Amino acid sequence: MPADTQEPGRSTPSPGYRSVFRTREFRPVFAAHLMSVLGVVVAEISLTVLVYRATGSPLMSALTFALGFLPYALGGTLLAGIADRHPARRVLVVCDLVCAACATAMILPGTPVAVLLALRCAMAFVAPLFQGTRNASLADILGPGDTFVLGRSLMRMVAQSAQLVGFGLGGLLLTVLAPRGAIALTAAGFLGSALLLRLGTRSRPARTRTRTSPLAGLRAVLGRRRLRALTLxxxxxxxxxxxxEALLAPYVDGIGAGTAVLGLLMCAMPVGTIAGELWAGSALTARTRSRIVAPLAAAGLLPLLLFAVRPGVPLVLAALLLAGLAHAYTLGLDQWYVDAVPEELRGRAMTLLSTGLMTLQGVGMALAGLAAEFLPVHAVVTGSGILGTAVVLLLLAELRAAARQEEGLKNETALAAK
Known part of the structure; x- marks a missing residue:
């Protein structure tokens, strides 16, 4: 375990989520996040319907969703340096205005499908910059300690809840509005977010004026052993x-369950994730959250081994809930990460963190589908639990080795100074 997670001050009781909202600047940031996340979800549904009605092609409709993932890697890699080189508030407001402009252009009648897809790509391209800059600015607004961890947790829970509520809300909106009308609400949401961030947060200077290439920024973050292990x-x-989650539809079909069961199971892991974070943020001290990182991370994928017996609905539901609950370790990992990142790299590090998370989830879904072409679904899920657990154990071992190396270097420096 990293040595700096053992400070005595971290053993005090958690101030709880209410303490985060006592910070005046956090309230508009949270409201802006809620508006933009719901706006993106509504836009995805509405644009999918719009493209399908224009083309009659299920492939084009599915491609509309895929384009929310694909530009992430490119945008996050190329734009990461902007997060530290320019004031955070300016970057956030400009990103919101770019998304509002893209959504507004989608509303125009007669917009070709190719242009609609290009606009969706543009929104996804700036998304990792926005997320990374906002996450880095949370450390400025809340401080890099326990309140920052709770603020990050709230942001994640909003994003998880948006997947549960947003799709239902989007579907409801489309019963009373045309797709372009729903997208107009998305544009208004981004404008509202920009206004909240511009008027509700104070301007802070850029963290660095040094211009670096995208690859140099990547090396600066991943070139540090401990930071690399934490990022991975x-x-x-x-x-x-x-x-x-990627294979639930064919699995449910294989055991003879219906679409209602599929909907229930799709909600299980997000509900577990939200419950786990609420428990860790409300009931545990910062030191305890740090201590549970390794055991929960190591055990988090073990519930997937239940798929080895090709279980029915109750056991699948339990496995997904348990896998979601294990995400409680993320709060302690957040603290390790912000402690390890130098302030001048914080924006780039947070942007690359968001980029990798989104991109690799898409890769995981694609690889799961590919494996299921050759193996039974329950075997693929079981294999992912085994392989994933082995990967996590290797990363935890590397993290401990990196912490020992850093401690040794500190001791050598202290002896040399004497």
Whole structure:
């Protein structure tokens, strides 16, 4: 375990989520996040319907969803340096205005399908920059300690809840509005988010004026042994966690259950994730959250081994809920990460973190589908649990080795100074 997670001050009781909202600047940031996340979900549904009605092609409709993932890697890699080189508030407002402009252009009658897809790509292209800059600015607004961890947790729970509520809300909107009308609400949401961030947060200077190439920024983050191990500990487990969700439809069909069961099971892991984070943020001290990172991360994928017996609905539901609950370790991991990132790299590090998370989840889904072409679904899910657990154990071992190396270097420096 990293040595700096053992400070005595971290043993005090958690201030709880209410303490985060006592910070005046956080309230508009949270409201802006809620508006933009719901706006993106509504836009995805509405645009999918719009493209399908224009083309009659299921492939084009599915491609509309895929384009929410594909530009992430490119945008996050190329734009990461902007997060530190320019004031955070300016970057956030400009990103919101770009998305509002794209959504507004989608509303125009007669917009060709190719242009609609290009506009969707543009929104996804700036998304990792926006998320990384916002996450880095949370450390400025809340401080890099326990309140920052709780703020990050709230942002994640909003994103998880949006998947549960947003699709239903989008479907409801489309019963009373045309797709372009729903997208107009998305544009208004991005404009509202920009206004909240511009008027509700204060301007802070850029963290650095040094211009670096995208690859140099990537090397600056991943070239540090401990930071690299922490980044991979964020990135790689989701590659395996998404496998059961990606294959739920064929699995449910294979056991003879209906679409209502599929909907219930799709909600299980997000509900477990939200419950786990609420428990860790409300009931545990910062030191305890740090202590549970390794055991929960190591055990988090073990519930997927239940798929080995080709279980029925109750056991699948339990496995997905348990896998979601294990995400409680993420709060402690957040603290390790912000402690490890130098302030001048914080924006780039957070942007690359968001980029890798989104991109690798898409990769995990694609690999799961490919494996299921050759193997039974329950075997693919079981294999992901085994392989993912092995990967996590290797990463935890690397993290401990990196912590020992850093401690040794500190001791050598202290002896040399004497």
């Amino acid at each position: 500990l964020f990135w790689l487990p989701p590659v395996f966690v998404v496998v059961p």
